[in-house]
Amino acid sequence: MAIIRAVNIHKKFATVEAVRNVSLTVEQGEVIAVVGPSGSGKSTFLRCINGLETITDGEIYIDEELLEKRTHGRAHVHLSKEDRTRILLKTGMVFQRFNLFPHKTALENVMLAPVNVKNESRVAAAQKARSLLEKVGLGDKLGEYPARLSGGQQQRVAIARALAMEPEIMLFDEPTSALDPELVEDVLHVMIDLAKSGMTMLVVTHEMGFAREAADRVVFMAEGEVVEVAPPEVFFKSPESPRAQQFMRSILQQG
Amino acid sequence: MEDALLRIAGWMPALLQATVITAKLTVISVSVALVLGFFLAIGKISSNPLISKPASAYVFLFRGTPLLIQLLFIYYVLPELFPVFDLKDPLMAAYVAFSLNVAAYLAEIIRAAIQSIDKGQMEAARSLGLTHGQAMRLVIIPQSYRRMIPPICNEFVMVLKDTSIVAIISLPDLAFKTSQIAATKSSQLVYLPAAAIYLVLTAGFTILFNWLEKKFSLYE
Numbered sequence: 001m002a003i004i005r006a007v008n009i010h011k012k013f014a015t016v017e018a019v020r021n022v023s024l025t026v027e028q029g030e031v032i033a034v035v036g037p038s039g040s041g042k043s044t045f046l047r048c049i050n051g052l053e054t055i056t057d058g059e060i061y062i063d064e065e066l067l068e069k070r071t072h073g074r075a076h077v078h079l080s081k082e083d084r085t086r087i088l089l090k091t092g093m094v095f096q097r098f099n100l101f102p103h104k105t106a107l108e109n110v111m112l113a114p115v116n117v118k119n120e121s122r123v124a125a126a127q128k129a130r131s132l133l134e135k136v137g138l139g140d141k142l143g144e145y146p147a148r149l150s151g152g153q154q155q156r157v158a159i160a161r162a163l164a165m166e167p168e169i170m171l172f173d174e175p176t177s178a179l180d181p182e183l184v185e186d187v188l189h190v191m192i193d194l195a196k197s198g199m200t201m202l203v204v205t206h207e208m209g210f211a212r213e214a215a216d217r218v219v220f221m222a223e224g225e226v227v228e229v230a231p232p233e234v235f236f237k238s239p240e241s242p243r244a245q246q247f248m249r250s251i252l253q254q255g
Numbered sequence: 256m257e258d259a260l261l262r263i264a265g266w267m268p269a270l271l272q273a274t275v276i277t278a279k280l281t282v283i284s285v286s287v288a289l290v291l292g293f294f295l296a297i298g299k300i301s302s303n304p305l306i307s308k309p310a311s312a313y314v315f316l317f318r319g320t321p322l323l324i325q326l327l328f329i330y331y332v333l334p335e336l337f338p339v340f341d342l343k344d345p346l347m348a349a350y351v352a353f354s355l356n357v358a359a360y361l362a363e364i365i366r367a368a369i370q371s372i373d374k375g376q377m378e379a380a381r382s383l384g385l386t387h388g389q390a391m392r393l394v395i396i397p398q399s400y401r402r403m404i405p406p407i408c409n410e411f412v413m414v415l416k417d418t419s420i421v422a423i424i425s426l427p428d429l430a431f432k433t434s435q436i437a438a439t440k441s442s443q444l445v446y447l448p449a450a451a452i453y454l455v456l457t458a459g460f461t462i463l464f465n466w467l468e469k470k471f472s473l474y475e
């Protein structure tokens with residue numbers, strides 16, 4: 001069953017069309033790596049799926065429920081706030097800059113939404129938060145404020161925070177791009193474990209290692225469009241399109 | 256010198272009595288203005304123009320006219336137009352004028368502090384399913400407190416000094432009392448202890464706010 005079905009998505013900002021006619025289906029349990037040069041619309045596409053941006057054209061289904069259908073910005077579905085929130089909660093988001101709540105401890109960051117959105121009791125939420133933080137290797141940092149955690153630790157708290165809402169799919173927007181190189185491994189390790197546990201994941205990343213090890217498909221975007229979709233071993237060895245070949249060369253030069 | 260000290264000591268009871276009025280006027284007006292300013296700030300940020308436009312108009316009106324005129328308006332003009340608004344007591348009129356005026360300035364301070372919070376915070380909160388209101392209440396506003404404390408302290412000290420304009424409605428605050436003593440005792444020496452008292456009050460408020468700022472930065 002498809003967890004995400006995005007059909008002919010367009011997203012125009014005032015002057016740029018950031019996403020152009022992108023269609024993508026993510027099946028349950030699938031892990032998809034989205035790669036592409038900076039400014040190719042990867043973040044915008046992800047943000048459209050979890051409602052942080054509003055698409056201009058296209059359809060988005062989450063768990064086969066229609067979340068959004070628009071033509072030229074005009075909406076064809078009008079969900080109640082409750083329905084919209086319920087559907088969007090099937091997606092969990094991890095940001096490049098972590099966006100932890102700095103005035104809350106690691107434990108409180110993870111508990112906040114279960115308590116306030118799902119009305120879980122504080123005791124139950126704390127118990128779940130503790131076990132999630134243990135799972136991401138931070139069982140000894142429950143009471144720490146984000147400012148006292150490294151970037152890698154903060155990002156792992158952010159992953160636990162998103163998981164606490166028990167999403168059907170996890171969206172990651174360059175989760176390791178803001179990290180010092182020596183901290184990347186810990187975060188990727190958590191993500192690979194998550195993939196192995198069967199979580200459906202859509203991951204914007206330039207970490208070829210992660211894509212090779214965990215991804216079922218690589219989606220290559222350029223200038224707002226999906227240019228190529230292939231299994232990682234095929235994509236990284238012999239990309240078909242000239243733009244993907246050029247992108248791979250630039251990545252390999254940097255790496 | 257000894258004679259001067261003795262004379263100053265003799266004025267102190269009267270000066271301290273006047274200080275109570277100055278301090279009360281400052282603390283009460285700023286406290287009321289904080290509550291009013293908070294709602295004005297939330298109003299200005301609102302996406303509903305029926306709320307944001309009046310809030311903006313209020314702030315524009317009270318920042319765009321002199322406090323002195325606002326005070327005279329409330330004490331003299333308003334009762335003349337509408338007798339029900341006769342506050343009679345000049346201290347009451349001063350409370351009202353200062354509260355309304357300071358609220359406009361604090362609204363801008365509070366709004367700026369709230370809007371300075373990184374927009375990734377709202378996005379993270381919304382992506383976790385919090386409503387806009389919950390995100391403001393639980394995530395954005397608590398983080399803004401620390402950022403508004405220094406400018407609020409600044410405003411506090413400004414208000415403390417601005418209270419001296421209440422002489423115009425014959426309210427015996429510290430500045431008014433001081434000039435009275437200076438005139439009747441024909442000695443300018445009295446300005447020395449008066450300035451010292453203003454400094455002590457300023458120092459007191461500053462220490463209090465520094466403590467508050469530390470308390471709210473525990474997580475940094």
Ligand SMILES: Nc1ncnc2c1ncn2[C@@H]1O[C@H](COP(=O)(O)OP(=O)(O)O)[C@@H](O)[C@H]1O
Nearest residue numbers: 013014016018037038039040041042043044045
């Ligand atoms: N809020 C915005 N307003 C205007 N233009 C934007 C906005 N967000 C992104 N863009 C533009 O959309 C394009 C795609 O950006 P983005 O999705 O961030 O790309 P990527 O994540 O692949 O680097 C870029 O040209 C960017 O400048």
Ligand SMILES: [Mg+2]
Nearest residue numbers: 042043044174
């Ligand atoms: Mg991006």
